[in-house]
Amino acid sequence: MARNEQLIRQHKLLQLLEMSRFGKTLDELRDDLVSDLGLTTLHERTVRRDVEALQAAGFDIQSETLERGKVFKLGRNNKGVHEIGISATELIALSIGRELLYPLLGTQYWRGIETFWNKVREVIPDGVFEHYDRYRKTLYVFGSPNKTYEQHEGMLKTLNRAILEHRVVEIEYASVGKPVSTRRIEPYGLAVYQSSIYVVATAPEVKEPSQRLRNWKLDRFRHAVALDEYFKPDPSIELADRLGRGIGIFSGESPTIVHIRLGERAAAWVSEDPWHPEQRMELQDDGTSILTVPAAHPREVLPKVLSLGVDAEVLEPKEFRDAVAEAVQGMAAKY
Template identity: 70%
Template sequence: MARNEQLIRQHKILQLLEMARFGRTLDEVREDLIADLGLTSLHERTVRRDLEALMAAGFDIQDEQLQRGKVYKLGRTERGIHKITATATELIALSIGRDLLYPLAGTQYWQGIESFWNKIQEEMPEGVWEHYERFRKSVHVMGGPTKSYQKQEGILRTLNRAVAEHRVVEIDYEPVGREVTTRRIEPYGLAVYQSSLYVVAAAAEVTDPDQRMRHWKLDRFRKATALDEWFKPDPDVDVSKHLKNSIGIFSGDSPTQVRIRLGTRAAAWVREDPWHPEQQLTEEPGGTFLLSVPTAHPREVLPKVLALGADAEVIDPPEVRSAVAEVIAQLASAYDVSPVGHSK
């Protein structure tokens, strides 16, 4: 664990020095490491040893005595080794991706995005950049998110560190409409879904392997503390496969296959905008279509079925059909209108 922490610190030191045109003092490096890695404390002596280790490994790190103290900076041999080249089309693709990631503004991810984007801009010949800017005006990213995770930056750093170190985290979590509760989680990774960040983590108090993995929305975190306690990751947990089991962001390792009968128009919409990569859409006699799609929870399919109105009917399983029927009954009651035109 200590070796892993040392490598992470040293890699971060190189990043910090690369961004510092006029170098950083030992104390500045120490403070940046604490902030960027979510540490509670870090001794100056540890930072000095890391710098000495990097120098001994052959990195061109120079020190210079200035009025503000001794500063460390990368020498010329460590700058400009990797030249970045890109076409105008590649720049447009990157800039669109950058626009879609605005919810990460204020986090270390966004700092990385901006740093990389600035490097590209500096390396591009003026003619290529002008060509990019001219054509970028013709491509618009609509429906962009208005949210930002800047206020959760510290929490996010703690969680990233916990994922890397397999560390148990104590969180204050506030689900919508409920009181804040203190929980202990074992984080495996992060997921971005519809402009929101989720933590894929096991609930420490749950022993049933089929029920342990949960998706915790970052918006609902009020506090996160990495404990001096570590967990052994379950070798059977593959976060990528785990996330593929649902239509949206609901958790579940045993997806349920839902069958929905669709009309011609609804089938066309589902074909244009698939609900799941493993869905199957087959035509039935009479012009209807049967959609078979895996879901982790009935609530995943509810909004999608309701959005299609009378052009969609859940066939099975019974519990999903009942869940949809219950919502429809509630809506029918809420929208029941008397003959004189007033709601009951």
């Protein structure tokens, strides 16, 4: 554990030095490390040893004495470790990716995106940027929700550290329509789905293995504290595979196969904008199509089917069909 903590600390040190234009003293670096990593205490000698270890590893960390004391900063060799050529096409792709990640505004992830973007703008020739700017105006990115996670930055730092160190986290969680509850979770990773961040974590009190891993929406976190309690990760949990099993963010050991009858127009729309990589579409003799798609929960299918109106009908399983029928009946009663 000590070795892992040292690596995390030294990586954060490099980030702090990279973001500092005029350098930082050891005291300032120590205070920033304590704040960003959620530490209770950290001695200046430890910070000095970390700086020396990074210098020994080849990082160009220079020092100079100013009125406020001895400051450390990255030298020129680290301002551009890798010199790269970038074309207008690559700039367009980079800027589009940046705009798609606006929901991360205010988090440590966004700072990394923004500092890299600024570095690129500083080094590219004027002619290349003018060429890029002219073509960039032909494509616009919009439709992302107007939300950021700036207020959750502290919790994200806590959760990141807990994921790396396998620490149990105590959270205050406000499910929709329910009072705030205090829970303990074992975080495995973070996932971004439709501009929202989710914490993929197990609930220790749940004993059924297939139900333990859940996705907790960060918007509903009111507080998060990494405890001095560690958990042993389950080696059988593969997040990339698990998160891709259904058409939404709900989790489960195995997805349910849902069959949906689509009219001609609905089938064309779903073909243009697929719900899942493994979906299948079979054309029927009457001109309709049967869509077969995996889903973990009826609530994943419900909004998609309702958006297609009378052009879509859930055939099976019964649980999914009943969920849509109940929603339609409720809407009919109101309208």
